[in-house]
Amino acid sequence: MKKQLLFILAAVFLLNIISCKKSTPSEGIKIDFTQSYEDAALALHSAQQKYEEALSGQVPEEIEVAKAALQKARLNYMESKKVYVSKGGEANAKYENYLETSSKALEKDPASQGSQTQTPVTPVEQVEDAAKAVGNEVGKVVDHQAAQAVSDVVKKADLKKASEKLESEAKSTVNKTKSEVKKTSDDLKKASDNAKKSADKELKKAKEDLGNLFK
Structure with missing residues (x-):
């Protein structure tokens, strides 16, 4: 009887110890918070991948839908x-990178960039746009050719003007030069005539003096 009573008391004591261990915060509870944190990080990463895929699909x-799921996953994380941190855990650098890259992914939102929400372009509009583009290019070529033609005309006009100027100066x-040569020639002829006249005059005087001497 005493043995049975001791056995019952021992069993109750063990149950009390086990109960106290379960009610006391332990590593088991911390692991639960860790698992929750990890699950939230993986869910965030998965939501980001799906959002990237949706962007590629351009629908x-x-x-x-993918954007809303990613934003919710970010909040959950x-x-x-x-x-997790309030319970003593430390933020994982890898998971923090998930958060940062998800933020960058949301910056690619085509709605904010206005690239995906524009009105779809019809084939007719595409043809018109292509025609306008071709027209613009042709216009540029024509403008260039016209400018080149004008430039050539100006160059030719300048060249002609320069040629005429050179010809006029020549x-x-x-x-x-002809005038100077003629003047010089006239001056020489005049000087020659004067010299001849002076010589004739002197010669005549000399003859007269000689004739008077023999009279």
């Missing part, structure tokens, strides 16, 4: 991290 409806120089 506005799918992009909006940040809340889970807050609880003629002026020739005429001036």
Whole structure:
């Protein structure tokens, strides 16, 4: 009877110890918070990948759904991290990178860039746009050719003007030279005539003096 009583008391004591261990915060509870934190991080990474895929598909409806899921996953991760850190855990650098890259992914939102929400372009509009582009290029070529033609005309006009100027200056120089040569020639002829007259006069006087001497 005493043995049975001791056995019952020992069993109750062991149950009390086990119960106290379960009610006391332990590593088991910390692991639960860690698992929750890890799950939130993996869910964030998965949501980001799906959002990237939706962006590649360029379907506005799918992009909006994936965007909403990614934003919710970000909030869940940040809340889970807050609880995890408050219980003594440390933020994982890899998971923080998930958060940062997800933020960058949301910056690619075509709605904010206006690239995916534009009105779809019809084939007719595409042809018109192509025609306008070709027209613009042709216009540029024509403008360039016209400018080149004008430039050539100007160059030719300038060249002609320069040629005429040179010709005029050459003629002026020739005429001036002819005038100077003629003047010089006239001066020489005049000087020669004067010298001849003076010589004739002197010779005549000498003859007269000689004739008077023999009279």
